[in-house]
Amino acid sequence: MISVDSALTDMMSAVFADYREGHDSPTVCDAAFWNRLNELGLIRLTGDEARGGSGASWLEAAELLRTATYHGVRVPLAEHDLLACWLLDQVGLEVDDARRTACVLDGTGTATDVPWASWSDRVVVAWRQGSSTRVADVDGRDLHIVPGTNIAGEPRDRVSVDVARLSGDVAPDTLIDTLFLRGALARSVQICASFDRILELAVEHTRDRVQFGRPLMRFQAIQHLVADIAAETALARATTESAVAEVVRSGWDDPRIAFRIAVARSCTGHAASVVVRNAHQVHGAIGTTREHRLHEFTTGALAWRSDFGSVYHWDNLLTGTAMAAGPHRLWAYMSS
Structure with missing residues (x-):
């Protein structure tokens, strides 16, 4: 890359x-x-x-x-730049210095678990209206926002509005699908960064912590735990960097982008279980305290792997792609 x-x-x-x-x-x-x-x-x-x-x-x-x-x-750098302001650029709406996030409304004009809505000045909303997609830049004071948080302490809010009162601009039909993929890739990048920090903390702890007269890193069982963290981190980073590189090279209209992002999200999602579990085992009781920084990164990894599609969702997408490709076309699809 x-x-x-x-x-x-x-x-x-x-x-x-x-x-x-x-x-x-x-x-x-x-x-x-x-x-x-x-x-x-x-x-x-x-x-x-x-x-x-x-x-x-x-x-x-x-x-x-x-x-x-x-x-x-x-x-909320991803929410503001890569999602909300990108939506505005796509439909030609003005972008000012207001803090923004984005969400997709359902048929009742509601969106749940919206990142950073209660923190933002404006929310860029997208919704389906008949056969078309519409986008509107809405002042937060005109929305009904019920604040909430995820396990990492970030705002995850419930947003609702009467879409009949919104005069949204018509957007391309693929806009919502692309928005979802952009958010999914951003979360994959963030999860990988958390893994990097978790790995560093695990190595530092096992090097400095002495038990039974020798550092923890000298115990083979501990070495296996840390090695698994490193291996899962490397796999997650490789698939995520591959997806980012493909986006830069081919753009968001390339049909391979969804597959690359699905691979990244599946790998990071499954890796999170191993990385978080092993890190807390390595750290022992101190890793569960608020004073230690480990929780900042483990809770983030666990929270973000459910944003913009669960692990189950991305695994299903990969399975469907593999079945559709068949035994003769799957390798060519994966290696292209």
Whole structure:
């Protein structure tokens, strides 16, 4: 996978590391830090430069998500840039400095588990109306929002509105499906970043913790647990980076994108069970405390693997694709 400019990655890392220092965990982005990210051109990193964005690709966006997650900062960069503002760009609506998230309304005008809705100024909503898809940029004060949180402490809210009162713009029929895939890939990137941090914490703990006169890392059973974390992390990262690279190379209209993302989400979803279980076994009782940072990353990995499709959903999609391809076309499909 093509690397991101080192100066950009160093800047991202410094910004999030500086903000994380001195804050309690988990660290949820505040308005002042959001404004700081805006000044640096990071909240609309992939937006069209002609419309006020920074014109970056998904490579840079993935690095930004990875860096924020690695430092344990909860910030709706994916929701704002990759979902909400992308929707507005697709239908030609104006994008300003308001904080945004996005959701898809059902037939009753309701969406559940909407990320960061109660934190946002505006919510970009999409819904089916007859045979067409519509998009509207709605002020949060015009929505009925019931706040909630996921197990990682991030806002996951219930949003409802009378769609008859909305004058939405007509959007391409594929827009909602693409929105779902974009959200799924963003979560895969975040899960992998959590795995990287979990692995580092596990290695650090087993190196420093002495039991029965020797470091934990000298016990073979502990070595096996950490090795499994490393193996699952590597597999999850490889499939996710492959999906990101395919998006950059071929764009979102390529039919292979859904398959690549499904592979990434299936691998990261199954890996989360192993990585989280083994990490907490390695850390023992201290890993369950609020004072230790492990929970910041294990709860994130478990929460995000259910966003934009469950593991069951992505496994079913892969199974259906394999059955449809048949024994003679499956390898060509997978290796193309």
